[in-house]
Amino acid sequence: MKKRCAIVGASLGGFRSAQELRKAGFDGEIVLIGEESHPPYQRPPLSKQLLKGTSPVERCYLRGNISEPYSRKLGVRATSIDPLEKNITLSNDTTVEYDYAVISTGARPITFPKVPPSSRVIYLRNIEDSVRLRDQLKQHVRIGVVGAGFIGSEVAASVSGLVKQVVLFDGDEHPMSKVVGPYLSQTLKTVHQNNGVETVFGAPVSIVDSETEDVVWIETPSQRHPFDVVVIGVGVKPATQWLRSVDSLKFDEVGALLADDKGKVYGAEALYVVGDASSWLHPLYQRHIHVEHFESTVNQASQVAKNITNTPRDAPELPFAWTEQHGRLIQTVGVRMADSKDEVIHRSGHALVVLFHSSDKVTGAAVFDASEELSWAKAAVLSSLRKEPD
Numbered sequence: 001m002k003k004r005c006a007i008v009g010a011s012l013g014g015f016r017s018a019q020e021l022r023k024a025g026f027d028g029e030i031v032l033i034g035e036e037s038h039p040p041y042q043r044p045p046l047s048k049q050l051l052k053g054t055s056p057v058e059r060c061y062l063r064g065n066i067s068e069p070y071s072r073k074l075g076v077r078a079t080s081i082d083p084l085e086k087n088i089t090l091s092n093d094t095t096v097e098y099d100y101a102v103i104s105t106g107a108r109p110i111t112f113p114k115v116p117p118s119s120r121v122i123y124l125r126n127i128e129d130s131v132r133l134r135d136q137l138k139q140h141v142r143i144g145v146v147g148a149g150f151i152g153s154e155v156a157a158s159v160s161g162l163v164k165q166v167v168l169f170d171g172d173e174h175p176m177s178k179v180v181g182p183y184l185s186q187t188l189k190t191v192h193q194n195n196g197v198e199t200v201f202g203a204p205v206s207i208v209d210s211e212t213e214d215v216v217w218i219e220t221p222s223q224r225h226p227f228d229v230v231v232i233g234v235g236v237k238p239a240t241q242w243l244r245s246v247d248s249l250k251f252d253e254v255g256a257l258l259a260d261d262k263g264k265v266y267g268a269e270a271l272y273v274v275g276d277a278s279s280w281l282h283p284l285y286q287r288h289i290h291v292e293h294f295e296s297t298v299n300q301a302s303q304v305a306k307n308i309t310n311t312p313r314d315a316p317e318l319p320f321a322w323t324e325q326h327g328r329l330i331q332t333v334g335v336r337m338a339d340s341k342d343e344v345i346h347r348s349g350h351a352l353v354v355l356f357h358s359s360d361k362v363t364g365a366a367v368f369d370a371s372e373e374l375s376w377a378k379a380a381v382l383s384s385l386r387k388e389p390d
């Protein structure tokens, strides 16, 4: 009898896991289960090319075939899992039995209390959200963006110039400051301002979307701003709620499913997790790390497929992320710890690299608009993390 691998979540992590399983020689049945009705797709264009209207929806779809035996169950949600009996119950009251299962259910936006999504309040996570926002980009429209993390900053950058006004709000003093550190985030703030994005930072924000008015208000303690559309990007929560009834599973403080350094979930047999829903033990940091980025998800899918098929694995990769704003590319490798001391290095020409130091190690780095410096930065982090203490 051929083995069956059920994959829950039919987007980047799920589709890549299926592809990597075949690449690693898995010849059993693959069942890909996803609540969205789209074919598997990638999200980075949702805040960039798809949003700006420079690329159609179809360009988001992930390419490549998966050979038979392979089936997709789209438009159905997994509602529970029984890791002892090895089966998954779906929202259409059917059950899928498995020999191996991969969880790749990603994450969902954190919502503001009493501010549900609507035609003019958008939490950007899927194709529909991006298209809804894109369809409102007109020259008379005022857009307020709450949260200057990856998604909020990208949205503000993408829509500036396409609408009448874009205002970016954040409780911190600068955009993306926890991820890239104060120096680069100050640079990014200036880049936003030079490209027509107004910034209101360092003040708590509340949102009032009243049915009786034709604007949504964003309020800080000192001001009230009216907008036609508000985009909220204040972070995400791993989509692991449906697993919570299984006592043996363990979750980190944000709700990501804990797994060992090969993606094998603790407290269950033959169960793996990849992507935004996961928190893997990272041998170089000797702690669990929860990453919400594209390349890490792709890498984890490959590691899990090798683990399932007993194929030798590669050395662990560093977390990696990129973001594009106003034509500038920012790439990060590794992790910036909360107590990080940042070292700004001006490499050749205008290239800018920031190394993040913590506990006598370089734990991560950010590279500003200088891809050619990425391998140097990565090597600096790796050699520091691998260095034995004196």
Ligand SMILES: Cc1cc2nc3c(=O)[nH]c(=O)nc-3n(C[C@H](O)[C@H](O)[C@H](O)COP(=O)(O)OP(=O)(O)OC[C@H]3O[C@@H](n4cnc5c(N)ncnc54)[C@H](O)[C@@H]3O)c2cc1C
Binding pocket: 008, 009, 010, 011, 012, 013, 014, 033, 034, 035, 036, 042, 043, 044, 045, 046, 047, 076, 077, 078, 079, 104, 105, 106, 107, 124, 125, 126, 151, 239, 242, 274, 275, 276, 277, 291, 292, 293, 294, 295, 297, 320, 321, 322, 323, 324
């Ligand atoms: C707008 C946007 C822009 C981004 N840009 C970048 C970027 O520039 N660079 C970068 O590095 N990263 C970027 N990311 C992050 C990157 O897209 C994610 O890290 C990646 O999508 C994670 O893949 P995943 O498969 O874990 O989760 P997802 O892509 O979220 O896929 C999870 C899938 O599982 C489905 N699902 C959830 N629960 C269930 C259930 N119970 N049953 C069945 N299906 C379920 C979801 O509907 C979804 O389709 C961006 C993300 C967004 C939202």
